[in-house]
Amino acid sequence: MTELPAPTEPAAFWEARYRDTDRVWSGRPNALLVREVTGLRPGTALDLGCGEGADAVWLASEGWRVTGVDISPTALERAARHAADAGVGDRTAWERHELGHTFPEGTFDLVNAQYLQSPVGLDQEAVLRCAAEAVAERGTLLIVMHAGWPSWQTEPPFAHVFPTRDSVLAELALPEASWTVETPETVRRASVSPDGEEGFREDNVWRLRRH
Structure with missing residues (x-):
């Protein structure tokens, strides 16, 4: 495997991460996305940091028209290949953006931000503020982020400050007259280390509805 570039060039880092392996992610949608979006009326959706497209393809299969964004x-x-293979290529569009520097135009009925946490430069607060601004009237903003390292991770691989449920809401500073926080929750799930050690990891979930 080609050595990854130093963590100062986000575009080069993430391109190397994907280019140097056949598949990075499982190909299945994030479970908390499925839990929170099932039952919502399909419309337009924006998937930030879409990676290899699993969330976007699932949304499209549920009737959403999805724009997936990645660096x-x-x-x-x-x-795009995943969407075509799944028969939803006509319901998906793909845009390259370095979030924090550029952002898709328009508003969307759903903005999905799953695990926008990175070992390289990412202005998370600015990206989430843009995400909130991109939510259409009566639309939904869904944010999911790791709340900490897995229980078996004794030595963190890099320095990282994990946001809390309160800190994200404070950074967004969304007016109560215009937004309702529908799901503020910390969810614990099973996590297994590369060596097979069983443990857990906690994720924070925010689902917000614009009035």
């Missing part, structure tokens, strides 16, 4: 051209190519 890596290789990831976007794989996402």
Whole structure:
């Protein structure tokens, strides 16, 4: 495997991450996305940091018209192939953006931000503020982020400050007259280390509805 570039060039880092392996993710949609979106009326959706497209393809299969965004051209190519193979290519579009510097135009009935956490430069607060601004009237903003390292991770692989449920809401500073927080929750799930050690990891979930 080609050595990854130093963590100062986000575009090069993520392109190398995808280019140097056949598949990075499982190909299945994130479970908390499925839990929170099932039952919502399909409309337009924006999937931020879409990777190889599993969330976007699932949304499209549920009737949404989805724009998937990622920094890596290789990831976007794989996402488009996944959508075509799943028969939802006509319900998906793909755009390359380095979030924090550029952002898709328009508003969406659903903005999905799953695990926008990175070992390289990412202005998470700015991206989430843009995500909130991209939510259409009566639309939904769904944010899911790791709340900490897995229980078996004794030595963190890199320095990272994990946001809390309160800190994200404070950073967004959304007016109560215009938004309702529908799901503020911390969810614990099973997690297994590369060596097979069983443990758990906690994720924070925010689902917000714009009035």
